[in-house]
Amino acid sequence: EADIYQTPRYLVIGTGKKITLECSQTMGHDKMYWYQQDPGMELHLIHYSYGVNSTEKGDLSSESTVSRIRTEHFPLTLESARPSHTSQYLCASSDDVSDTQYFGPGTRLTVL
Amino acid sequence: GNSVTQMEGPVTLSEEAFLTINCTYTATGYPSLFWYVQYPGEGLQLLLKATKADDKGSNKGFEATYRKETTSFHLEKGSVQVSDSAVYFCALSESSGNTPLVFGKGTRLSVIA
Numbered sequence: 001e002a003d004i005y006q007t008p009r010y011l012v013i014g015t016g017k018k019i020t021l022e023c024s025q026t027m028g029h030d031k032m033y034w035y036q037q038d039p040g041m042e043l044h045l046i047h048y049s050y051g052v053n054s055t056e057k058g059d060l061s062s063e064s065t066v067s068r069i070r071t072e073h074f075p076l077t078l079e080s081a082r083p084s085h086t087s088q089y090l091c092a093s094s095d096d097v098s099d100t101q102y103f104g105p106g107t108r109l110t111v112l
Numbered sequence: 113g114n115s116v117t118q119m120e121g122p123v124t125l126s127e128e129a130f131l132t133i134n135c136t137y138t139a140t141g142y143p144s145l146f147w148y149v150q151y152p153g154e155g156l157q158l159l160l161k162a163t164k165a166d167d168k169g170s171n172k173g174f175e176a177t178y179r180k181e182t183t184s185f186h187l188e189k190g191s192v193q194v195s196d197s198a199v200y201f202c203a204l205s206e207s208s209g210n211t212p213l214v215f216g217k218g219t220r221l222s223v224i225a
Contacts, residue, residue, distance in 0.1 A: 006155075041199050041217065041220065048212050090156070092155075094213075099144055099205040099213065100161065101158075103148075103156040104155050105153075105155045106154070106155050
């Protein structure tokens with residue numbers, strides 16, 4: 001059973017607010033990922049990290065930023081939220097051996 | 113580059129019907145192949161995987177066979193249940209393991225009693 005957590009599960013905020021979506025895992029995985037999932041279900045990779053102090057941008061241009069100061073923690077920050085950021089955000093992690101990704105339950109963000 | 117193409121939905125079936133969701137891929141080398149499932153309000157869960165040609169992954173009555181000659185990894189289940197209603201994603205991992213998984217766009221399955 002995967003142990004990967006996301007908080008908050010739901011968030012409604014106003015335009016212009018700064019927010020941080022939290023993601024943590026207790027499996028000791030080096031690799032972590034953030035996806036944005038649109039209402040049509042498609043997943044878009046926005047950031048990933050292959051270890052502490054390593055971060056990369058994904059396929060989808062995003063106004064968010066990430067940090068990886070500790071192995072278990074991979075927060076995503078929006079400096080100034082906009083209605084176009086309304087979406088479901090999924091965090092995942094994987095080990096180096098199997099490449100199987102384990103997903104958190106997601107954060108559903110609504111920006112008014 | 114690597115890509116995954118899966119059957120567009122939504123797919124609606126009656127309980128106990130046979131399910132096939134097609135998935136084909138383009139990749140260099142010898143990728144690993146995955147099926148993930150996403151139930152309403154949840155994140156994705158690994159359903160099954162196969163790491164080399166002719167491998168069959170299976171779980172919860174679902175099966176998929178890694179076919180290198182047709183670059184396919186179709187998901188099948190002989191008799192679906194209402195509880196199988198979910199979104200299904202096909203994905204691949206390139207053989208080097210140095211890039212993130214590549215996902216298909218997802219197929220929504222609804223099973224009606």
